[in-house]
Amino acid sequence: MARAGLTTERLVHAGAELADEVGFDQVTVSALARRFDVKVASLYSHVRNSADLKTRIALLALEDLADRAAEALAGRSGKDALAAFAHVYRDYARAHPGRYAAARHPLDAETAAGSAGVRIAQLTRAILRGYDLAEPDQTHAVRLLGSVFHGYVSLEAAGGFRHSAPDSQESWTRILDALDCLLRTWPARPEPLSP
Template identity: 50%
Template sequence: MARANLTSAAVIAAAAELADRDGFDTLTLSALARGLGVQTASLYSHVRDRAALIEGVHRLALGELADRIALAIGGRSGRDALTAFADTHRDYARQFPGRWTALQRPASAATVRSEPAGRLAALTLAMLRGYPLPETELVHATRLLAATVNGFLALQANGSITHRQPATEDSWQWALDALDTVFRSRDTEGKP
């Protein structure tokens, strides 16, 4: 990328590509500058520091994931929407491992309040509202969903659950069945 073409968005996109290609922990301003063919100082007019770079990748990933989830769950409800939602996370984690790692980091207050984070939260709640869950239970359901999906993907990525039969795909479906059962079994008072 030529120096004249540098914008904040281009710098963040290049950082995301670097994280995906070489690993999230290699994401530094100096490594990014080398990849872009510029001096590190040239990046400071686009990103404040490494923390801002990571925050930018986090927001980029939130937006990309939200876009994919919106397409995947549109017109679906219940188990179909849950499967599309979870599979979209899994596919994103496989395709963009560095960006996925950014999503697993604590979000800054500004990122939590960002438009991409709000969109992803709204899509998650929309999917969960396809179940007979009381509004008072949606936060619990969101946390259970996130813990199950993110936990499974983390264990699969580090090889902890891939060394025995049955295949992890069977376990993935089993986990989604379990979530679907829990979400369907809540009554209007939030009790099983």
């Protein structure tokens, strides 16, 4: 029987908070049970195991990130939309480092297809419509943006820019300017090399 007051939603939100405090990798059913001062067994009516808990936290994080991105993008296009989207990623990673890590958690194909990750990809493609990119260049650009945003916020979170000039905010602004320029002047597909 489930302990009164414990719900799957409450446990997942508490797991997300725990991830922000101690790191996503440290989140387990045991750690969550300690947080609620209950036996581990009392949580198994809500989550199957630590892997299930982590998947649920990942889904929560993706939903939160997609909601924030959609709100930030409303009424924007071009460089303004690109910057708003990028700031959502960076701000989310700073405010919720454990949840941000959870949003990068690998999901099986079926779970991923039903997740808010699909919405995030659609929002990214919506930004790129302002740059008039057709396939397959649009997919290349989605991958580029994801790589740059994730790479930058990961390096920044690890302290990679603390002791160097210019300041990381200035670099972030310049990187967004460069991405906008690249997207506006996306190179034509090169001709295959002849043998």
